[in-house]
Amino acid sequence: MPLVVYILGLTIFSLTTSEFMVAGMMPSLAAAFDISLEQVGSLISMYAFGMVIGGPLLTAGLLKLRVPNKSALLWLLALYAAAQSIAASTDSYTIMTLARIATGVAASACIGTALSICAEVVAVEARGRAASIVLGGLMLAAALGVPIATLIDQNVGWRASFWLVVALTALCAVAISIRVPLSKSSAPIGLSKELAEFKNGHLWSAYATSAFIIGATFAAFSYFTPILTEVTGFSITAIPWLLGMYGVANIVGNAVVGRYADKHTYSVMVCGLLLLITALVAFSLLAQSATASIMMVILIGLVGVTMNPAMVARVMRTARPGTLVNTVHASVINIGLGMGVWLGGLGISTGYGLLSPLWVGTLLAVLGLLSLLPYLARRGSDSPSSQSAFGKQA
Known part of the structure; x- marks a missing residue:
């Protein structure tokens, strides 16, 4: 299995840790923003909302522009890191909510693009196994990422957990820029063919x-x-x-x-x-x-x-x-x-x-x-x- 597949799995781990980790730091966020636990819970919903609605729209836009998968993934990770940095820095619940929506949009498009790259770099008969490694990042986020983020929140503060995700995202982007090959196709698949x-x-x-x-x-x-x-x-x-x-x-x-x-x-x-x-x-x-x-x-x-x-x-x-x-x-x-x-x-x-x-x-x-x-x-x-x-x- 190519090293690229494991890098993509680490990328999904970073993104989905951010999605779920709010559940483990609800008291800290409620105190920091002076809001109810229900409002903190909505930060998870807003992330999911961005994934469901914004992800396909952003992907369609990238396809319309015929951006190759590798370039698209790097731009999406940059968008994700920027939105996550805003979330880590803000004192405003409104800005935090908007940042969570933006990270959800970028994460959804990242997952779709990562799976497409995964399909390109392995044989057809190995796609399911390769996808299991990429999506294994999601499983690892629940089993390892969220507990670690919660421990960091309890000992250092919630912002440190958010900044850790930014650092992991940047690390994954560097690895992808070095290890992920360009699309095997002579030209990227256009939006009309995808639709x-x-x-x-x-x-x-x-x-x-x-x-x-x-x-x-x-x-x-x-x-x-x-x-x-x-x-x-x-x-x-x-x-x-x-x-x-x-x-x-x-x-x-x-x-x-x-x-x-x-x-x-x-x-x-x-x-x-x-x-x-x-x-x-x-x-x-x-x-x-x-x-x-x-x-x-x-x-x-x-x-x-x-x-x-x-x-x-x-x-x-x-x-x-x-x-x-x-x-x-x-x-x-x-x-x-x-x-x-x-x-x-x-x-x-x-x-x-x-x-x-x-x-x-x-x-x-x-x-x-x-x-x-x-x-x-x-x-x-x-x-x-x-x-x-x-x-x-x-």
Whole structure:
């Protein structure tokens, strides 16, 4: 696997650490800006909003200008570092909010561009494994980046955590400028050719499956803390360790899925969804048991968001793996994330109890499984050649 792939993974680690680390420094930010915890929470939402809306628009603009992937990624990282620097320096909540939106826009486009570069530098049959390494940066951000950022906040201050992300982003930009080759194409793919890919109905089906998988996972994960403390009976001091187990399971699951995602794309997703449904139902029924709860948290960590490499491999084989296709995929994943969190919270607020997010996750996982059924009847659908041909039929 080329060194470039690992550099891209470190880049995603830097960007997604910034996305999630606000959750670990809520008291510090609330005190610094004299705002409520709800307003601090909106800083995460604004980042996601920038990713969903602004990322595809910015990518479309770069394609219109026919900027090569390497140059585009370097410019996007510069934009990200500038916006993150403003966030690290400001005393204004309004400016912080705008900076978070800007970083979300740049991050979404960065992820799409990084996956496109990843597709260029490895063989077709290795794209899923390479994507697992790049997206492994996201898993590592949850398991390692956020705890480190929280410790820095508690000992040095929240601004130091923000500046650390700026430094990591700059380091990644230098490495990319040295190690990432220019596009293999004689000329970059234009916007019109990228937009033509969205006429492919199978691409939208792949997007829908990704949204359901991520929605199912985050419907549950977002409410692990109240479930584990108020239903299972764990102390609040045990939560970091339990979430740490979940994060380690993410890393392990991502490595395993990445190994098999290329040759067994659909089988990986079907097996993963069946295990996810089993884990969510078992967690719902056995949440009062500490042992069962720990086992189900680990199992959800192993098979939830870790299906990302298979999801990416499917998209890359269903349509030309261009920057806009990958950026919209990243946006759809964030839409699924937001949908799962909202529906899980809606279940609690409407009186169905703290376990309702687990049942919401189960429903979304079942929908994800149903979205795959039309493709399972196609013999040999796991092979790269058959998937590529299938995508071109639409």
